[in-house]
Each structure stands twice: as structure tokens, then as C-alpha cells.
Amino acid sequence: xxxxxxxxxxxxxxxxxxxxxAPDSAPxxxxxSEARGSGLLIDATCGRKCKSVLVCESNHVVLSAVTCETxxxxxxxxxxxxx
Numbered sequence: 001x002x003x004x005x006x007x008x009x010x011x012x013x014x015x016x017x018x019x020x021x022a023p024d025s026a027p028x029x030x031x032x033s034e035a036r037g038s039g040l041l042i043d044a045t046c047g048r049k050c051k052s053v054l055v056c057e058s059n060h061v062v063l064s065a066v067t068c069e070t071x072x073x074x075x076x077x078x079x080x081x082x083x
Contacts, residue, residue, distance in 0.1 A: 002015065004078055010064070016057045017057075018057055020055075020071050021068065022051075022052060031053070035060070041060075041062075044062055044063060045063050045064060052067055
């Protein structure tokens with residue numbers, strides 16, 4: 001299992017991750033709102049502005065204060081360590 005740091009000591013399993021998207025568009029805002037309503041939203045921003053939204057296999061939605069590009073770099077970095 002590979003874990004990706006999504007900021008402020010929070011980690012998410014890369015095996016369970018479906019997408020990392022920017023929170024700006026209306027469809028993503030709708031996904032976040034629906035997840036909040038159904039109890040599947042995890043806020044890992046530590047009170048800061050949300051810069052990326054992570055969608056997991058289990059329909060959980062994770063909010064992060066780290067940009068999508070930074071998470072991508074960390075995911076690629078963790079893949080390189082295993083090889």
C-alpha cells in the first residue's frame with residue numbers, strides 16, 4: 001500500500017484513489033456538496049482554502065489544501081521509491 005501526503009500530516013492510499021481534481025468547477029462543487037450530505041466528505045484542509053478534491057473508490061471525497069500538481073508529484077515520487 002502506497003500512501004500519499006496530502007498536506008499537514010494527512011495521508012491517503014494511492015490504491016484507493018480515482019481522481020484528483022481542482023475544486024473550481026460546478027460539477028466538482030456538486031460532488032463535494034453531495035458527499036457532505038451523505039456523510040462521505042473528509043476535510044483534510046486544516047481550516048485552509050481547498051485547492052484539490054480527491055475522489056476515492058469508496059465514494060469518499062477528500063478535500064486538501066495542497067494543489068493537484070503537488071499531489072501528482074508526490075504520487076509519482078512514491079511510485080519511484082517502490083521500483
